[in-house]
Amino acid sequence: MVGGDERALGDLYDRHGEMAYSLALAVARERADAEEIVADAFGQVWRNAASYDPGRGSVAGWLATITRTRALDLVRARGRRVRAIERAAQADSTGLASPMGAPADPPDLRIERGEARRLVARSLGDLPEPQRRVIELAYFGGLSQSEIAAELQEPLGTVKTRMRAGMEKLRGALAPLLSGGGP
């Protein structure tokens, strides 16, 4: 039975390990750190599995939330936040959504998973650059709206407008992947 339980954890890793690692790397920007973050995140899932609540989303979403939180904690603890922000802000026109010369998805990933990922990356990449940037700074940089405004030296109202507009566009573009089928 212990073996079966560990198989479940192994299956979870096989399905979502790459997502968690990619997310951790996008936030922390260091491969060694990303590895620690993902190991910690799966450890937390393992220890706290009883607190998982499907009413608030998928297991993948839960894992992503834990991974992102741990990655942001680590970046803040190391004072590397500014650097990550600078890199995000200096990113080229396709920003974080562009491949960083990373290997392609392994062939055994399910096709629909690959398609979903491409749709998400493309939808974010298709946003006007200022809208994409504020969303990336919030999600991958862990910044609040006022921190983003300070970082970009833009009025807070502008940041708020861009974030809302960008998220509305994403909601429309990603409607096929959302439970309500979009707005």
Next chain:
Amino acid sequence: MTDHAWSELAAPYALGAVAPDERERFEAHLAECAACRGEVGAFREVTALLPDAAPAATPPAGLRDRILREARQARPIGRGRAPVIPWLAAAASLVLAVGLGYGYLRARAALQQASAALAARTDSLGARDSLIATLLSPDVGTAALAATGQAPSARLYWSPSRRRVVMAVFRLPPAPAGRTYQLWAIAQGKPVSLGVFNTAADGRLTAAMQLPPGLTFELTAVTEEPAGGSPQPTQQPFLIGKVTPAD
């Protein structure tokens, strides 16, 4: 703030980009506004897809083995050899039913289903069995703990015969470093500690605690205390609930 202005916070809230003071006010509004909750839910789904926008990277080859190795060394809460992943569904149906406010009967129906599913796994009951048994026992009592002017809430189930308390906590941020939350039963005006707890990063917790023998109480309450808990509450409770005895 008008309702329309509130709804403009749904997207940044789902992204975690709302400043703490504004977030608190928005969460208080969310507790009363189904439309805004719906908007937040939709934008949370969008946010949950954003990891897919991270550039794909292949994890190091040894990471899977390392995770499984570390899992073997750190057993989940409860019995040392309790399978936890299958238990997710049962625990979740409790939190889901309670969280949506369906009430005790719905929660019990969901738990009976979960219990039946679990019964098939004759080798895997233990701590989880005790939790469900507490909820299903004929003498189970409940209490809904609501906050004064704050967002968190909690729901308790307890069984005197089994001397177990099961608590589900919602929207309560984890206690600060060096602090903990403590659950109290108020018996004849005197607080009796039922145990200390903390919530996960998402503000939630489902936990089982021991009930002292022979204890009857009229109120339950939650305070924030120094780590390790206090013999008596050191502050006013921020969550308090009146007991509904077994029917």
